[in-house]
Structures are given as structure tokens and as C-alpha cells.
Amino acid sequence: MHKIFLVIKHEIITTLQRRSFWIMTFLFPAIIIFFNLGTQVIANSSFNQEDVQGILAGTSATPETIAYVDEAGIINHLPPSMSATTLQRFASEDKARAALEAGDYEYFFLIPADYVASGNLIVITKDFRPLNTPNENLLSFVLAYNLTDDEQTAVALLDPTPNIQQQALAPQTGNDQNNSLTFFVPFATMFIFFFLISMSSGFMLQSVTREKENRTVEILLLSLRPRELMLGKVLGLSVVALLQMVVWMGGSLLALNRSQAAFSSVSSYTLPPGFVIWAFLFFALGYLLYASLMGAIGALAPNAREGGQFTFFVLLPLLIPLWLNITFVEAPHGTLATALSLFPLTAPTAMMTRLATGGVPTWQILVSLGGLAITTYIFVVVAARFFRADTLLSGSSLKARRFLTELRRPA
């Protein structure tokens, strides 16, 4: 037991000493957060989408003054709730163009004489702006108001679609279905769990093949049984993996809070109760399952390069929910998503994605966890069969046939 403890300690210290570990632990999520939040901030500041109802309700800031030329003679007065400085009328197109040339405005609207018949509204800009067109909503609203003389009718004309409130019979999460985070959080959870499990189980492959390549394994085998070595490695690297999980999950939850604070218009998103505990259990079992498989590959492969060729196949089940992510967005509690979350090899990513969505019945979580625990136990026992002195000391190439031959050999 003391020797296993020494291996655990050795694995923790040597992994934490590696710069690559810290880069992957901090830099990688930082890059993801930067791209996620950064692009939202940039997008937010780039598009001047005036929220008509927000301006009327006083919840949105008043936009810059919009210049226009009214050749149809429709606009005679503004809605009572709208500031007089919101619009600037020009008597003719020439005068408006002169103001544009002088740099007083970026663009102006021209309401043609046949506007009522054609509905056309012309915008004249200083330069070509394919992705940032001036928003005509506010002016359209003022035009509709002048034509109908009623604010509510004008709002309805602008957005005639009914405001649908969805009420599902299945258990609900309490999160706003129109909130972009309702889509984003489960999707992010899926990615985080995939990267966490694949990366931490990858440490196992690296650790075993490194000892084979360094030839230290022969010296270690004089002091340790092969399976003691495997146990020490799996447990030691599990501590490192948990640390990585704390950093990633903690960082993600922090990013979630920050993103909600940064965009006050976005309603708050709450994860279901017990999410962190379920996350810990699914991660721990998922890690053990895939780390034991990676360890088996490492025991058979002569070096990391050859071992790496098999990692894709080993990690394939974890990838399936990623490929089918649209299923989890459209129907998180549908047949396919539920089946994937109950199947042990896909459960760590699939069930966590559904859990982040919320509304998963407890019995499904327990069945999934139980199946995962049993499968993990079987895989650890099978992987231990590959951890033998002759496989660890062998330089033979890893081929599918050899994998099967070694599997059939007596333990």
C-alpha cells in the first residue's frame, strides 16, 4: 500500500510540474471564455439595434438622433413617450446629403412620396456597411404611429407574430426558453465534460507510455506489481483530473455569472439542484472508465505515438453526443438523448448535458450512474489484464489482433 501511495504522489507531483498541464488547465478554458464573452461584447457594441419597446418603456438607452427626409409628408408628430431629439427632419434630400457630407450623421432615411403604396424606405449612408445596416425599426414605428395614431397598433404592425409562451408537461427547469443561455449552458457542459474526460484519461496513456519509452518500467517492476503500478497511476492522475475539473467547472460557473452580470437584459439561468454533485460523480466514473482503457492501450503500445492512433476509437463513444448535439438542443428528453444518457459509455457527456438542461427524472440519473459504475468496474478489471510485465516490457507494435490475443490470455 505504501508503494501505491508513493506512485500516487509521484504521478501528482510530476504531472503538476509539467507546463503543458497548466497551459491546458488555465489557458485553454481562458481562450474559450475569451472567444465566448469577447465575441458577444464585440457583437453587442457593433450592432446598433434600437429596441423600440425598450425605448418606449424607458428601459433602453435613447439612440443617437436619426435623420430623415419625409417626401411623403407622413410624420407630423412623435409618440408622446418619445423624446423630440430622437429624430431630425430635413426639408430636402440635398440638405440631408450636405449634413451627411459634413459628418453630422452616418446615414439618413429617405421616405419616398409613394411610401404608403410601396412601403419602401431608402437609407443613404456615407460608406458601404454590409454587416451593420442602420436600423429602420424606430423610424418604421414612428411612421406606423403617424399612420394609425395609436402606439400599441404601431407596435403590433412592426411585430405581428404572437408572443407564444410554451408550457411543457414534462418537469421544467424554470429557465426562460428564450434565453440564449438555455441553449449555451448544456452545450458548454457537453464540451467541458468531453475535454475533461478525454484529457485526463489521456494523462494515463502518456504516463504509461512515458515509462515504457524511458525504460523506467523495468526498474519499477522490481518494486511493484504491474497492477499496483496501474492502481497508483489511476488514483494519482484522478487527483490531478479532479483539480482540472474544479478549475474548469469553477471557471465555467464564474463565466456564467459574469456573462449574466454583463448582459443585464439576459434573464438569469439556474442550474438544477445537485448539479455539482452529479457532475462530480459522472466525471469520476467517466474518468476511471476511460483512464483504464487508455492505460490498457499504453500497456500494449510500444510508444505514445502508436498508442495515440487508438485513442480516437477509445474516445468515440464520448464524441457521439457531440456529433448529435442538435438532438440535445431540440429534444433533451427525447428518445435518442435519453438513450445516450443511459448508455454507460456515452453517459458522462450525454447525461451531464441533459442535467444542465434540467428536468431529468431522478430515476434516470440513478440508472445511468449505476450502469456507468458497473461498466467502469468491468473495464478496470479488463484493463488490469493488459497490465502485465511482459506487455509492459514488450516493444511489439500494437495491432487490433494483438489487442484481442492479449485480451483472451489468462489473467
Place this chain on the structure above:
Amino acid sequence: MSTVSVSSVRKNFGRVTAVKDVSFEVFPGEIFGLLGPNGAGKTTTIRMMLDIFEPDGGEISVFNGRIDEAKKKRIGYMPEERGLYKDLQLEQTLVFLGTLKGLAENDAKARLEGWLKRLDLYDHRQKKIQELSKGMQQKAQLIATLLHEPDLIVVDEPFSGLDPVNTRLVKDIIEEQREAGKTIIMSTHQMYQVEALCNRIVLISNGRTVLYGEVSQIKREFSGNAIVLEGQGDFSNVPGVLEARRQNGAWHLALNSSVNPQQVFRHLAQQDGLQIERFEIAEPSLDDIFVRVVQEGKEAEEVRYA
């Protein structure tokens, strides 16, 4: 009482038999040479002796019985393929390997300081092993083998990669360990080192023990089967000669056991193109004995399977 006793061990890997029948004993206070050509089964025999591999047949006794975890702590092993963590610091690696052998971390560090200073590695202790020269790595490996003061030391090619100064240093350390009563098993292809250091040897060829005993006794048994001669002409193609090599102007001929020096002399005397200036029976070197035994073993094996 022997430290190690190996009796008729056998080991198969699938259909390949790596070791067929190997037996020998090693006693305290001796340096024992475990010799054989590449692929003869030496490393497999060592691994069975150290309980890394389970033998398929035969018996192995270490420290008067079956090897167990406590006995393993009394063994120091330096494998032929050196094993150190290349991307870790020297001191960290050696302390870890020492603690696996039962040393407390502080004891390991204290002992290590002395060894590092003696082997001129103290100033490099914080360096990564991959930054050290091959010779330095070799010395570090020796420290990993001896740090826990083992009673049985197994060293495979201990002089490989060392310059003459460090070869002398390592040789002195091995001699010291013998004088301290430790049992040393040394596997090497450098026969002059075996002659200089080993009391007894076992020669394994094709998975079998083909020669076993005291070095001096073996050399006496094989004398008469090697000759040294000087003269004019090419002596490399003489019938009954296993190996002919030229050294310092003289020819050293290792003879087949079915041929005696008189027959060779008569043959050479009848050759018009050859002129003999010196002809003497030589005590064969271990090198000659090695070549002869291995080649004869190979021929016998070929006859067996013909």
C-alpha cells in the same frame, strides 16, 4: 549458502522459448559473470530471477527461498536499457526510486548527497536527466541501483557509454561492493572486464547453460585450443580454426575442439605460401572461449534440427 540459485529454469513467450534450460548459483562476496550472445536469454533469466517474469519451469531461490517483497528491497538492478525519467530532475528521480526501495525520503536525500558528490553529479542534481551526458546518466543509473545498499546487485552492461576514467571509477565501486560482502551478478559483452572482475561465470547460448564455472578453471580447460603465431602470409583461412584475428603483428587462432595445435602446425608447414616465424600454444582469452562455445553450440543446434 548461495545468494541466488537458478535450477533448470524455462520460459516461453507464446510459441517462442526464450529460456530452455539454465542453471547456476551465485554466492556472497563474488562477482559473477552472466554471459551470452544477444538473444541468448540472459535478460529473461535475470527478469525471472528478480520475479518480474514467472518461470514456466525449474526453480529459483533468492536469499534462501522464494523471492518476496521484503527480499526485493535487498536487490539493486541496473537493466541494460537504462531507465530514468528523462524529463524530471536528477535528484527527484533518484529519491523517488530510493523510496520505492523502502528508504525514507530524508534518508534517501542524505545518502544521495554522498553518491552525487562521489560521482561528480552533485552540481547537476537539479538538472533534468535529458540534459545530462550519456556517461552522467550511466552514473546516475548506478546510484539508483546502489542507493538503498542492496545485498544482491545485478548490473547489465555497467560500463557502456563510460570513458576510461569513469570506467575505472565504476569498476572500483563494484570491487568495493564485493569487498563489503555483497553478491554481484554482472552481465556484459566486454570480456576483458569479465576476466578482470569475475570469479565465476555462466555462459548462456540459445537459452541453455553451455559453460559454467571458475574463470581460471575454464581457461585451463580451453588452453591448447588457441595458438599465437607470427609469420609471412595470410593465416585467416586455416582449416579447423573458428576465429582468426590479427593483433600487434601476431595472429591469434581459436581452434575447433576436434583439432589440436599439432595438426594445425603440420598443415601450415605444408603450405608453400606461408612462412612461420613463431608458433606457440596460447592460453585462450574469454573472448576466444566465448566465440568457440557459442559457435559450436550453434552448429550443434543446426545439426539437431537438420
